[in-house]
Amino acid sequence: MTHPHRLLPDRVSLFLDVDGTLAQIRPRPEDVGPDVRRNMLLRRVVKALDGRLAILSGRTISEVDYILENAVRAVAGVHGLERRDAEGERRDYLITNEVRQALDQAILVLNALAEQKRGVLIEAKGKSVGVHYRLNPEAEDMVLTITQNIAQNSPLSLQLGDRVAELRAPGPDKGDALRAFMNEVPFEGRMPVFVGDDLTDEHAFKAAVELGGFGILVGPERETAARFRLPNVAAVLDWLEDGVAHHA
Template sequence: MDNKIAQHLVTLDRHAFFFDFDGTLADLQPRPELVFIAGTLHAALAQLVGRAPVAVISGRPLVQLDELLQPLQLPSAGVHGSERRTAAGEYQQLQLDEDLLAHIEHELRLACEPYPELLLESKGVAFALHYRQAPALESVALQLATDFVSLYPETLSLQPGKCVFELKPKGASKGEVIRAFMAEAPFAGRIPVFLGDDLTDEAGFEVVNALGGLSIKVGEGATIASARLPSVNAVDAWLHALLEVRPVSELGTLQPGGEA
């Protein structure tokens, strides 16, 4: 998509905005609990909320998103769409066997014990194997994740990410929750814009593209997104420019998507 055309399409009165969190609104950190959103970007997001429909679509649980974004409490989807809070405040969640999830977590922790540098993060209805601090364990993490998906194919699906392999509930999809939001007020009737940085966001890009919206990949890597921003700082600058309603000629940060 042409740079100027992409940005000319984005208007606060016609579009609805969806953001991934880690790697999009906040820089990645060595451990997930160290992630934070910069003050300038938080302020811009708060301004956007007052002027257009906004939702956050993340691999994090909703409780973590609320803590990171406070005092904002936005319509959100957590754990890749496993749970969702609508604009009306209704909470929805995929129904899973809690005893089975507890058993899977127990077995995963046992399997990870020989690899203390491999971080197992439990998200309640999903599990993440982080190897950012031990890149040499990538193949180990992949094998563990693949093995558990094979053991529980009716419950789990594999979701690769940046230095992480996630075991998410089968049927969870960022694309489907964006589609659900777009069928509800105040998102319905608007054009979706979705910003994300990781493989987990490609399903969201696919739905947004199909709906005639603007998909924006943050950072490097092949993507089906129609446009690209190079970094979280660039997201901050782009959002501030959008809020200031600058002329198209001054909004020069978006680049075509596709291959990095």
């Protein structure tokens, strides 16, 4: 996979993941916080693209706003189950009482797991619950067995990522969020480019390709729908900086 060409702000609508793309992945989700250089750069990117920048994250919108210090208005959170358009209007996916009850039950089971297995962290996000085992990789088999069993016996969907298993409400994914943004002002009519690192980003890579754009994978090479690759978060920020600098 090759390095992407320079960002051309006049031609694209840009979509970015957060963890592993704009911010280093940390052992605990709450360890990721604001970064002055990154967030100032994102404000410059928003200006260069005339607002055609959106964040597609597994985090909640409120968490994204905290980490990015409200640098980007258009955000899809919880893998697309939450969405705020470029005008600031919330367009969240509504979940049923049955799904909400299933999430509540899942959280009880998973909290019990976390008490048994040191280093397993539970992240409840309203419309989903994530089980992080980065601090205890040996817990993977147990985490997967329990979450798969819950998914098979409930209306919840299981979504796997980098040392995280997430039980979520059925509904939109990151690809659906990208398509929704591309049907709205100011994104419509431009080429979509999505930058992400995880398996959960593949839906958005595929959506970008379907709409005439492309994806950029961050991290080691692997099988992916992305066309280009950047090695790490620092390279993503440098790529953004280079595009904005030449646009100015």
